[in-house]
Amino acid sequence: MSPIIAVKNFTKKYREFHAVDNVSFEVERGSIFAFLGPNGAGKSTTINTLCTILEKTSGSLMIDGKEIDQHKDYIRSVIGVVFQEQTLDVKMTVEENLKMHCHFYRVPKSVMNERIDFVLHLVDLTKWRKAMTNSLSGGMKRRVEIARSLLHLPKVLFLDEPTTGLDPQTRANIWDYLVKLQKEKDITIFLTTHYMDEAEISNRVAIMDYGKIIAFDHPEALKKQYTCDKAVIASSDPKQLSELLEKYAVTYTKEKQRFCLEMNDLSKLTRIVSEHQLSMIDLEIRKGTLNDVFLEITGKEIRE
Amino acid sequence: MRIISALCMRNIKLFLRNRVQLILVLIVPFFYLYLLSTIFKSTAISDPISYVLAGIIIIVVFQTSLNIATSTIDDIVSGYMKEVLVSPAKRVQIVIGQILSSTIIATFQGILILIVGYFIGLRYDSVLTPLAVVATMIFVGLVFSAFGLFLAMSVKNSQTFQITSVAFTTPITFLCGVYVPLSLLPIGLQYIAFLNPMTYAASFFRALTLEKLSQPVNDLVSDQLAFKISNIIITPQISFFVVLLFGLLFLVLSTVTFTKVDFARINRTQTNKDIYDQ
Numbered sequence: 001m002s003p004i005i006a007v008k009n010f011t012k013k014y015r016e017f018h019a020v021d022n023v024s025f026e027v028e029r030g031s032i033f034a035f036l037g038p039n040g041a042g043k044s045t046t047i048n049t050l051c052t053i054l055e056k057t058s059g060s061l062m063i064d065g066k067e068i069d070q071h072k073d074y075i076r077s078v079i080g081v082v083f084q085e086q087t088l089d090v091k092m093t094v095e096e097n098l099k100m101h102c103h104f105y106r107v108p109k110s111v112m113n114e115r116i117d118f119v120l121h122l123v124d125l126t127k128w129r130k131a132m133t134n135s136l137s138g139g140m141k142r143r144v145e146i147a148r149s150l151l152h153l154p155k156v157l158f159l160d161e162p163t164t165g166l167d168p169q170t171r172a173n174i175w176d177y178l179v180k181l182q183k184e185k186d187i188t189i190f191l192t193t194h195y196m197d198e199a200e201i202s203n204r205v206a207i208m209d210y211g212k213i214i215a216f217d218h219p220e221a222l223k224k225q226y227t228c229d230k231a232v233i234a235s236s237d238p239k240q241l242s243e244l245l246e247k248y249a250v251t252y253t254k255e256k257q258r259f260c261l262e263m264n265d266l267s268k269l270t271r272i273v274s275e276h277q278l279s280m281i282d283l284e285i286r287k288g289t290l291n292d293v294f295l296e297i298t299g300k301e302i303r304e
Numbered sequence: 305m306r307i308i309s310a311l312c313m314r315n316i317k318l319f320l321r322n323r324v325q326l327i328l329v330l331i332v333p334f335f336y337l338y339l340l341s342t343i344f345k346s347t348a349i350s351d352p353i354s355y356v357l358a359g360i361i362i363i364v365v366f367q368t369s370l371n372i373a374t375s376t377i378d379d380i381v382s383g384y385m386k387e388v389l390v391s392p393a394k395r396v397q398i399v400i401g402q403i404l405s406s407t408i409i410a411t412f413q414g415i416l417i418l419i420v421g422y423f424i425g426l427r428y429d430s431v432l433t434p435l436a437v438v439a440t441m442i443f444v445g446l447v448f449s450a451f452g453l454f455l456a457m458s459v460k461n462s463q464t465f466q467i468t469s470v471a472f473t474t475p476i477t478f479l480c481g482v483y484v485p486l487s488l489l490p491i492g493l494q495y496i497a498f499l500n501p502m503t504y505a506a507s508f509f510r511a512l513t514l515e516k517l518s519q520p521v522n523d524l525v526s527d528q529l530a531f532k533i534s535n536i537i538i539t540p541q542i543s544f545f546v547v548l549l550f551g552l553l554f555l556v557l558s559t560v561t562f563t564k565v566d567f568a569r570i571n572r573t574q575t576n577k578d579i580y581d582q
Contacts (some may be wrong), residue, residue: 051390076392087383091318103310104391148387 002065004029004156004188005050010059012045019045021211022059027156027190027204032182034199035192036290037208043192044084046208047160050190051081064155077105080149084160084192086141090134094125094144097133098151105152119147123177139170146177150185157181159191163198175201196290207294214297219290226296227288229263234282244272258282307393311401312408315375319409329368333360333417337424340483351514355527357421358513359482362506365414365441369448370473372406373456377465395563402453403558407445414441429515437513444505447551451501454558457565476502486531498533501550504543507531511540 005027012020020042027033035043048054050061052072061068068075089097095116102112120126123143133141142162149157159178163171179201182189191198199205200219207215207222215222235241238257245252245259250268252261261269263285273280294300320326340356379385388398415438418426428434455472459465478484479493480502486494497503511517511529521537524530530539538546 053386053390073392073394076390079390081387081390083383083386085383085386087387089314089379089384089387090382091321092314096314096317100310100314101387101391103306104388104393106306106392 002029003027004064005033005190006060006062007046007050008060010046010049010061011057012042012049012054013057018211020049023208023211023213024059025206025213025216027188029155029188030182030186031203032189032191032201034202034205035190035208036194036196036199036205036294037192038194041208042211043208044160045211047158047190047192051079051158052076077152078155080152080154080157082142082145082149082157082159082162084164086145088133088141088144088148090132092133093129094120094131094133094136095129097144098148101148101151107152115151115153119150122150122181123147137170139166139174142166142170142174143177146174150181150187153185154187156188156190159189161192161194163193163195171195171198199290205290207290207297209294209298215293222290222293223288225293227292229288230260230286231263231266231269232258232260232282232284232286233269233280234258236279236281240276241278244276244278245269248272260286307397308401308404311398312405315402315405316408318375329364329413330416330420333364334420336360336483343484353424354421354426354514355510356482357417357424357426358510359506361414361417361421361441361513362444362509363477363480363482363502364417365410365444366448366502366505367473367477368410368413369406369445370452370455370469371409372402372449373452373465373469375406376402376453376456377459377462381462396559399453399559399562403446403449403555406449406452407442410445410449411438411441414438414445426513433512433515437509440509440512443551444509444547447501447505447547447554450551450554450558454554454561457558457561476500479503480506481528481531482506485528487528498531501547503531504538504546504550507538508540508543508547517541 003026005025007026008024010020010023011018023042023046035046037043045054049056050063050068052068052075056069063075064078066074089100092100098116098119099112101107102109102115107115116129117126120129123146125140125143125147128136128140128144133144136144146159146162162178163174166174175198178189181187189202191202193199203218205215205217205219205222206213215226217225232255233241234257238259241259242254245261248268250261250265250272252259252265254260272278337353337356337360340360341352376385379388389395418434418437455468456465459468475496479489479497480500481497482502486497486503489497507529511519511524514527514529516524516527516529517540519527519529521530521539524539525532525537530537532538
């Protein structure tokens, strides 16, 4: 099956500054694709260009087999967008916002109310239908935006940092809704984020830095390629543990009073501990994260 | 058509929900009427109340039309315009929706004052005059809505817009002969008034409202319904064509600007940081 999004040698320049520099990638239909990277990496520029808000400098960007700058109207009719910043009409009610969207996307009037019922139910906001939008909390507004973006049954849903500024519980709830939606409607979700856990649930991750894609694969494959699981231990006698680890040539890094070593060395550690009757006060098995991938490739944390 | 009517309905709904604005719209013009009719009594004008009322109606239509600029900037600042622009709606449809809704609101306000004006002495000999008056309000509403939209599209951020808006609306409002008779203005300001499109709109609208379009030119000049630039007498009919040309120019300019403008370049924030620089 042809990819729903195909980007080839895409470059976006602001004067001499390359916001996105010769980027190529493809997104499979019905998948969740995440763009991960620090602020300023070029994620929003890419998403805004794919959404027809910005013009490309060069390259080819196709959605559903059509070049976006030649078929803007078609592209706009098959995508749903939730922008990083709030774009609701706060002077109108939730229902009015949804109805306006239906008018803009020419949703048939005969199915308009049915669709509004459906999307509000999906984001659990049915009883807020008549509420003024400015009376809703940040998380609820975000859910209205997600509901609104689904009204015209888009093929691709673009989410630009959809949970930025929201509390952890609201973030988790929104992700529950999105995963449910992706499964129920077989929609392609394209998201940008700088939260690791959000990128983890995707089928493919592109890690971006300074306008370039520096890694692209399934999250697990990336972690397998660039990271290894770690054992983090703490002893009541850190000095002795440190001496023993050095004596037995176990490579480690120190995190305050804790010792971080590779999982391969865990059996060696167990032997040291039992032979020298060391008392361990904590042992944590830490899985490799996408942040570790980013750290491994760029030498810096994703949040820097 | 569906997009245009949806935009119109939305803007009208927002206007009607603003009750304070609705009440002020009715009160403020009559405050000016009271104030100005005393000033204009000192001139040679035969029916100062009707004369001033006609001027105030057209000023209200003008000012309300210009509100389209503020509401468009508000929509950009609030982020809502981004939702509109990413939809399949064509920009021309958005322009038409914005201009039409602004014109409808402006005409509605003009009609409200016209109705109240009837109870304080504004009378017509011909039944066609009120229809022509309303048609002119629609015309002037369209002209200045187009001008307002062009103004909104020409600024880079909301702060600049506020300054630009005041810089344009103040001279247009006060140097058009509605609040201060042109003959009482210093010569320098009179020349500025001649460059003001509202001078022509007010002149034509007054002559129409007072049913004096067919009056001899000399009478029109003495009633301050026509004015002289050097040796040329600008009759209300000429004024109409000046406004028409101005309107056509800004209709084209606002449509072209709105269609071409890169909204990503308009600063939405209170700082100078571009929101898309992220």
